[in-house]
Amino acid sequence: MDKSPPETINTEARRASHGAVTLADVATLARVAPITVSRALNSPDSVSETLRSRIRTAVDQLGYVPNRMAGALASAKTKVIPVIVPSLSNVVFIEVIEGVQETLTAHGYQLLLGTTDYNLEREAELVSALLGWAPPGVMIAGLRHLPRTNTILKNAGLPVVEMMEYGARCIDMNVGLSHVRAGMEMAEHLLSRGYRKIGFVGTRLRDDYRARQRYDGMHRRLLESKIASDMLFDYPGGGSQQLGWNALGDILKSNPELDALFFASDEMAVGAILRAQREGIAIPGRIAIAGFNGLPVSTLVTPSLTTIISPRKLMGHTAAEMLLARIAGGSPAARRVNVGLELAAREST
Amino acid sequence: MDKSPPETINTEARRASHGAVTLADVATLARVAPITVSRALNSPDSVSETLRSRIRTAVDQLGYVPNRMAGALASAKTKVIPVIVPSLSNVVFIEVIEGVQETLTAHGYQLLLGTTDYNLEREAELVSALLGWAPPGVMIAGLRHLPRTNTILKNAGLPVVEMMEYGARCIDMNVGLSHVRAGMEMAEHLLSRGYRKIGFVGTRLRDDYRARQRYDGMHRRLLESKIASDMLFDYPGGGSQQLGWNALGDILKSNPELDALFFASDEMAVGAILRAQREGIAIPGRIAIAGFNGLPVSTLVTPSLTTIISPRKLMGHTAAEMLLARIAGGSPAARRVNVGLELAAREST
DNA sequence: CTGAAAGCGCTTACAG
DNA sequence: CTGAAAGCGCTTACAG
Numbered sequence: 001m002d003k004s005p006p007e008t009i010n011t012e013a014r015r016a017s018h019g020a021v022t023l024a025d026v027a028t029l030a031r032v033a034p035i036t037v038s039r040a041l042n043s044p045d046s047v048s049e050t051l052r053s054r055i056r057t058a059v060d061q062l063g064y065v066p067n068r069m070a071g072a073l074a075s076a077k078t079k080v081i082p083v084i085v086p087s088l089s090n091v092v093f094i095e096v097i098e099g100v101q102e103t104l105t106a107h108g109y110q111l112l113l114g115t116t117d118y119n120l121e122r123e124a125e126l127v128s129a130l131l132g133w134a135p136p137g138v139m140i141a142g143l144r145h146l147p148r149t150n151t152i153l154k155n156a157g158l159p160v161v162e163m164m165e166y167g168a169r170c171i172d173m174n175v176g177l178s179h180v181r182a183g184m185e186m187a188e189h190l191l192s193r194g195y196r197k198i199g200f201v202g203t204r205l206r207d208d209y210r211a212r213q214r215y216d217g218m219h220r221r222l223l224e225s226k227i228a229s230d231m232l233f234d235y236p237g238g239g240s241q242q243l244g245w246n247a248l249g250d251i252l253k254s255n256p257e258l259d260a261l262f263f264a265s266d267e268m269a270v271g272a273i274l275r276a277q278r279e280g281i282a283i284p285g286r287i288a289i290a291g292f293n294g295l296p297v298s299t300l301v302t303p304s305l306t307t308i309i310s311p312r313k314l315m316g317h318t319a320a321e322m323l324l325a326r327i328a329g330g331s332p333a334a335r336r337v338n339v340g341l342e343l344a345a346r347e348s349t
Numbered sequence: 350m351d352k353s354p355p356e357t358i359n360t361e362a363r364r365a366s367h368g369a370v371t372l373a374d375v376a377t378l379a380r381v382a383p384i385t386v387s388r389a390l391n392s393p394d395s396v397s398e399t400l401r402s403r404i405r406t407a408v409d410q411l412g413y414v415p416n417r418m419a420g421a422l423a424s425a426k427t428k429v430i431p432v433i434v435p436s437l438s439n440v441v442f443i444e445v446i447e448g449v450q451e452t453l454t455a456h457g458y459q460l461l462l463g464t465t466d467y468n469l470e471r472e473a474e475l476v477s478a479l480l481g482w483a484p485p486g487v488m489i490a491g492l493r494h495l496p497r498t499n500t501i502l503k504n505a506g507l508p509v510v511e512m513m514e515y516g517a518r519c520i521d522m523n524v525g526l527s528h529v530r531a532g533m534e535m536a537e538h539l540l541s542r543g544y545r546k547i548g549f550v551g552t553r554l555r556d557d558y559r560a561r562q563r564y565d566g567m568h569r570r571l572l573e574s575k576i577a578s579d580m581l582f583d584y585p586g587g588g589s590q591q592l593g594w595n596a597l598g599d600i601l602k603s604n605p606e607l608d609a610l611f612f613a614s615d616e617m618a619v620g621a622i623l624r625a626q627r628e629g630i631a632i633p634g635r636i637a638i639a640g641f642n643g644l645p646v647s648t649l650v651t652p653s654l655t656t657i658i659s660p661r662k663l664m665g666h667t668a669a670e671m672l673l674a675r676i677a678g679g680s681p682a683a684r685r686v687n688v689g690l691e692l693a694a695r696e697s698t
Numbered sequence: 699c700t701g702a703a704a705g706c707g708c709t710t711a712c713a714g
Numbered sequence: 715c716t717g718a719a720a721g722c723g724c725t726t727a728c729a730g
Binding site: 020063065066067068069070072073078080088089094097098101105110111112113114115128129130131132133134151152155156240241242245270271274275277278296297300301302 | 369454504591624645
């Protein structure tokens with residue numbers, strides 16, 4: 001096949017063009033009006049069998065692919081939905097995106113992906129840029145944005161779903177869980193198992209305020225108890241297993257009085273457990289370890305990891321369904337959904 | 350702020366409209382022609398200081414966001430690039446996407462994400478649908494597509510990068526590594542360490558032909574050696590750690606004669622190691638374990654995992670750079686890039 | 699440096 | 715069931 005576009009069709013064009021086959025080309029070949037081709041493609045039932053098959057032949061022969069931008073511009077309807085998350089390095093966002101993608105795809109929508117790297121300025125720019133695609137709705141991680149971002153989204157007058165965390169105030173719709181509550185539940189659990197000096201280990205906590213909320217929840221509950229205390233460790237450099245591995249060594253040396261560590265993610269907690277295995281450190285004898293997310297690996301490590309399970313795919317599905325309900329003109333079952341969480345008490349504590 | 354769009358502007362419109370502020374609105378407020386607003390935004394230097402600041406004020410006051418679809422339609426230029434991968438469940442694709450995203454974003458491009466779930470029919474549909482956005486280029490995982498997909502992509506006359514695997518024939522450009530070679534190198538390694546009865550463990554191998562290529566490479570090398578043999582295990586249900594965990598138990602029972610297992614991914618291999626830890630199975634004494642990818646966790650488990658390291662982010666960066674070079678009208682440094690691989694011999698073998 | 703006109707490739711709204 | 719006209723919101727190409 002020839003790789004160059006069919007230039008001949010446009011030799012006389014005065015303007016830039018995609019050089020691609022258009023509706024008009026199909027119409028000419030099928031000897032009908034362009035609008036009839038449009039109908040044959042978008043609402044086949046409204047076109048006679050005869051013309052429909054003639055048009056189909058022409059479409060196939062020319063390899064016609066409708067220009068979505070022209071269609072969207074004319075009809076003021078798009079099926080592309082921006083999904084904005086902080087990062088792809090965190091499994092949690094991936095699984096939410098997967099859930100969103102599954103639901104969107106099933107309804108013929110496409111996903112336009114944006115990542116902010118936890119930077120709210122960048123988030124604001126991204127929101128502006130993506131609104132330029134005149135999307136029918138927007139999905140965004142988190143409830144905290146710059147005032148500017150909130151204003152833009154509100155003024156856009158579109159359905160918006162804020163995901164990942166559940167809170168009292170949202171722009172439009174909200175699906176998530178309470179991270180403060182997660183922290184409180186873990187504190188409760190650690191207290192009940194007799195731990196009294198607890199470290200919280202996270203990374204980039206200035207940006208990752210959801211992790212900080214888990215710390216806040218834990219901190220509050222421990223204070224209340226009057227029998228336990230905590231310390232906060234904020235490591236630079238991404239929430240990986242390597243970080244958990246490093247943290248365990250550092251902390252045992254610098255703060256030997258601690259008897260439990262609550263990590264910001266299962267990945268970090270697993271890293272700590274692997275380090276303990278390697279060095280023969282007893283878990284939970286010497287120190288207890290807990291995580292957050294409920295990744296599958298949490299049941300496979302030895303000792304198995306105490307963690308808080310969050311329904312990530314469900315969050316994605318629910319968020320997408322709510323958005324689609326609103327786009328379809330209806331209203332979702334609820335405007336705010338708390339997907340909940342579940343503490344899994346296992347061997348590591 | 351009022352959540353509804355500024356209806357008043359369009360009360361007399363005969364057609365659907367986004368109800369959004371347009372270039373014309375800004376032009377009216379700034380008392381200039383629309384084209385001048387367009388210039389002030391796209392090539393500020395070509396507009397006088399006076400008008401430029403008047404326009405800027407109007408833009409801010411109205412909260413104007415340019416409609417990208419109208420712009421793209423008129424100029425035949427878009428900055429959205431479709432990226433098509435089989436799945437998001439596999440870290441490998443995520444890291445490639447991250448690399449792609451970093452490079453695209455740095456050049457002002459956006460990423461339109463499509464997943465095929467390893468289904469070539471679905472891939473073909475996705476390619477058609479995404480070409481409807483008249484993108485300046487396409488990035489797609491894999492060298493194997495339906496003939497129809499190849500034809501569509503070739504006829505589109507756009508820059509196309511096929512990623513993940515390196516091979517002799519590509520549609521346009523290619524960045525990847527040789528999976529056959531990876532399998533051969535692992536076979537070589539296992540032979541050199543004295544293993545003679547080797548199992549290859551994968552999942553959905555009918556669809557994941559790159560994993561099957563690694564098996565083929567291993568198989569070929571073992572046959573050549575005349576001293577070793579292999580078996581192929583294809584488990585249903587996603588390449589998770591859980592799968593590796595299950596596989597280790599099954600295989601030790603059903604095929605106790607095997608002395609080494611080469612897993613299709615590090616995740617699966619790590620699952621097997623965790624199972625062995627739990628049950629006190631000696632690795633590599635009772636059975637050797639090897640993986641593929643070189644995930645960070647491979648160095649953290651005990652025993653550390655022998656694996657093949659692939660430069661995933663580099664692949665993403667390189668692929669995006671090649672595409673952008675072609676979009677900019679130049680030609681990339683090379684049309685085909687083999688990013689290579691590196692066998693890391695560790696404790697598990 | 700600034701603008702009036704035409705056009706990008708579709709769909710809406712109105713006729714027949 | 716089929717079509718001619720107008721328009722979606724921009725930018726190109728041509729003038730001044």
